[in-house]
Amino acid sequence: MEQNPNTARILIITCLLLILGQAATDNDRDFKMCGIWRHGTASRTLKSELNTGCEKIEISANESTLFVRGSITAKCTQSTSFDLESNSLQNQSHFCVFWEPLLDLLIVDVNRKNYTLCKSHGLQENCCTDLSLDKQDTAALYGIVNGSTHGDIIKNDVMKMYNFKGDVISCKEKFCDEVRKIPRGANMIEEVVMKSNTTGRLDLPCAQSTIIEMEEGFTGLNFTLPATKAMPPYMIPSVYLPPCLKSFSRTKPKVVCTYYKNKKLFQGASNSTILDDIVGLSVENEIIKNLPEPVRIKFHHSALPANYTRRCVSWDTRRDNEEKWRYDGCDTVKIDNTETECHCNHLTYFAILVQVEHKTTVRHLKALTFITAVGCAVSLVSCLVLFYWLCKRRRGKKNQTSLVHRGLVVAIFLLCLLFILTGALANIGKEVVCKITGSLLHYALLSTLCWMAMEVFHTFLLIRKVFDTTLPTWIFYLVGFGLPVLLVSILLLTEHIYEVDIYGERKIVPSDDVGNPYRMCWMLENKESLLAHYIINVGLLAVVVSSGAVMLFLVVREIRNRPDWKKVHVAFLSIWGLTCLFGTTWGLGFLDFGPMSEAILFLFCIINSLQGFFLMLRYYALERMKKKDRSFSDGSSSGSSKQQMLQTHEKS
Incomplete structure (x- = not known):
């Protein structure tokens, strides 16, 4: 057709x-x-x-x-x-x-x-x-x-x-009534101001703008933003535009600097308090990023409480089609308690502002830090002594019980050593050093938890009489040392691919001296780090604690009806109690709330910092029971008291 x-x-x-x-x-x-x-x-x-x-x-x-x-x-x-x-x-x-x-x-x-x-x-x-x-x-x-x-x-x-x-x-x-109702109201204000075909000051009920034309030979500009007449002059933000802001491809590009006094235009997902002063910067028909010299915006504000921190962030609606506060691209310079300057290397339709975050304080932080340091030092010495004993007792023979003990000793030694060093390395001020130290400390913690899980698993195998079916040695090494490497590598790879920070300098603020925080290299407090903490750290800890409790119940039920229970049940509970101590005491972290939270925190620090010492006590108790058991034997080589109790006759 x-x-x-x-x-x-x-x-x-x-x-x-x-x-x-x-x-x-x-x-x-x-x-x-x-x-x-x-x-x-x-x-x-x-x-x-x-x-x-x-x-x-x-x-x-x-x-x-x-x-x-x-x-x-x-x-x-x-x-x-x-x-x-x-x-x-x-x-x-x-x-x-x-x-x-x-x-x-x-x-x-x-x-x-x-x-x-x-x-x-x-x-x-x-x-x-x-x-x-x-x-x-x-x-x-x-x-x-x-x-x-x-x-x-x-x-x-x-x-x-x-x-x-x-x-x-x-x-x-x-116009202002309309832009307050939409997510990208700040963008609309800057677009309308840019299309006004004027230069100089333009006033709106919701914002005040200055349009600057960057002519040939632009050498930078310092100026004070327009603001309402009710504001004292000394409280008005000021801006410095560097010469590199002017593009060589345009003859006379315009830059719009807008001062907002209404936070409702920037309703992002943030639990922090946003200062009232917000500055928007944009260049006509251009997206500016990676400036060799940053744009500087100085904010004047009331004196902030000592337990508050300031951080420059940007409100960007052009990237990923979402509105949110972003931390990247801006450095915070604290001039004094009432002045903060933001140095930013990028511009788009966004607002630069100071974000005020309330810092969580910790009571008795100095005492807790001292107790933990002393406990870690004692554990370090105990781990060295115990490792020497375990290697000496090995006598050239492979023994999975000794292998599991040695793996746990090495993991606890690394954890205590890195925890003692992390404060000193954080004060060096090198970001790369702190990031590496934080990742190593995280690895040591995960390795300790994994070897604790191996202790529980291995003891259960002994109780269930399946020790004769010996597991390959590499399985213990794979779980104890290999799994933590995999988890930490995934987090480091995530940092590189998605350009997020997971490890770095962490500040813990004491309630009695908020101006002198304790610095350590660990996981940060941003959204990505907290997500990794709850999934990996808390998840693995929950597995170790719950498995230790379940295994204890199963073991008690298994041997309760055995003939030698009444004779050796006290020894058994002593040994098993010391064994479970390494896993279950970490569970005290789940009880850190309510009126007993301070006591729980002190107990948590004391017991967990002395894990190496308790591990040495456990080994010493086993050796004493072995010697006592040999005194009742017929002179022949017998197994350890623990193995007799479990009715396993393999020689140690």
């Missing part, structure tokens, strides 16, 4: 109408009237006659002229005429009329080419807006087909003329 050429052209133009209509919608115009102008094949003209007022706007069309006239502008009084491109093969054109009352800007788009009928000359106080349809005139052959406003069809018929009337309102007030 042969298709009519006119029908094909109508389909093409209709598609263009939909595309242009969608593009216009994205521009958030106050008024948009579109349609298809049916005209002749001769030369065509776009004419306008515009005056100030708020009576009406008339959009009409005939064989050769598209006419826009009326009284809707605030300051624009203008008559213009544009000759349009002629195409003898087409008798219709798509057009749209855009009206932005806040800017006093009127633009007509004909076949994807813009014609400005009224140029913007700043933001208007009062303007004609809320245009609604008034009367219409029909036409026989030439006129407007498929007339629509904001994408809604008014008439499909050929119309000679459309009239719209409006109301006079306070444009700035209405």
Whole structure:
């Protein structure tokens, strides 16, 4: 079936109408009237006659002229005429009329080419807006087909003329009311200010802006931001724009600096308090990043409590299509207790501000730190002594019990050693050193928990009489030393791929001296680190504690009916109690709440820092029981008391 050429052209133009209509919608115009102008094949003209007022706007069309006239502008009084491109093969054109009352800007788009009928000359106080349809005139052959406003069809018929009337309102007030309701209100403010076609200061009820034109030879600029008259001059933020901000590809680019006093425009997912002063920076039609010299913004604020910290963050809505506070790209410089300066190496439609975070304090931190350090020192010495004993008792024979003990001794030794060193290494101030130390300390903790799990598992095998089915030695090494390597490597790889910080300097603030925090290299307090902490650390700890409790129950039930239970149950419980001590005492961390939280914290630090010492006591108790058991034997080589109790006859 042969298709009519006119029908094909109508389909093409209709598609263009939909595309242009969608593009216009994205521009958030106050008024948009579109349609298809049916005209002749001769030369065509776009004419306008515009005056100030708020009576009406008339959009009409005939064989050769598209006419826009009326009284809707605030300051624009203008008559213009544009000759349009002629195409003898087409008798219709798509057009749209855009009206932005806040800017006093009127633009007509004909076949994807813009014609400005009224140029913007700043933001208007009062303007004609809320245009609604008034009367219409029909036409026989030439006129407007498929007339629509904001994408809604008014008439499909050929119309000679459309009239719209409006109301006079306070444009700035209405605009601020609208931007407060949408997530990207700050972006809209900077876009409108940029399109105002002016330089200097522009005031809105919700923000005050300064438009600066960076001319040839721009050498940087220091200036104080515009602010409300009610603000004392010494409290107004100041900005330094470096010379590198000017692009060589543009002759006179504009930069907009906006001061916001309304935090409701920046409702991000943050538990921290945001200071009232917020500064927005953007460059005309450019995204600026990786500046060799940073932009500097100085904030003046009231004196903050000692247990609060300041951090510069940015509100970025262009990346990943989400609104959130971002920490990357900005450094915080604390000048004094009432002044903070942000150094940022990037610009986009975003706000730079100071984020105030309440720091959690710890009571008796010095005492807890001292107790932990002494306990770790005792454990270090105990681990060295015990490791020597275990190697000496080995006598060249492979023994899985000794293997598990040695693995746990090495893990606890590394944990105590790194914990003692982490404070000194954190004070060096090298970020890379602290990141490496934090990851090693995390590895030592995970390795200790894994070897504790191996202790529980191995003892259960002895109780269940399956020790004769010896497991390969490499399985114990794989779980005890290999699994922690895998977990820490995954976190380090995540840091590299997603550019997040998991390890680094961690500050613990004492309640009695908030200005002198304890520094250590460990996992940070951001969202990614906390997620890793709860999944890996808390998850593995829960497995060790719960498995230790379950295994103790199963072992008691297993041997309760044995003939030698009443004779050796005290020894058994002593040995098993010391064995479980390493896993279950970490569970005290789950009880750190309520009125007993301080006592639990002290108990947690004392017992867990002395794990190496308790491990040595456990070994000493086993040796004493072996010697006591040999005194009742017939002189033949017997197993250890623990193995007799468990009725296993393998020689140690």
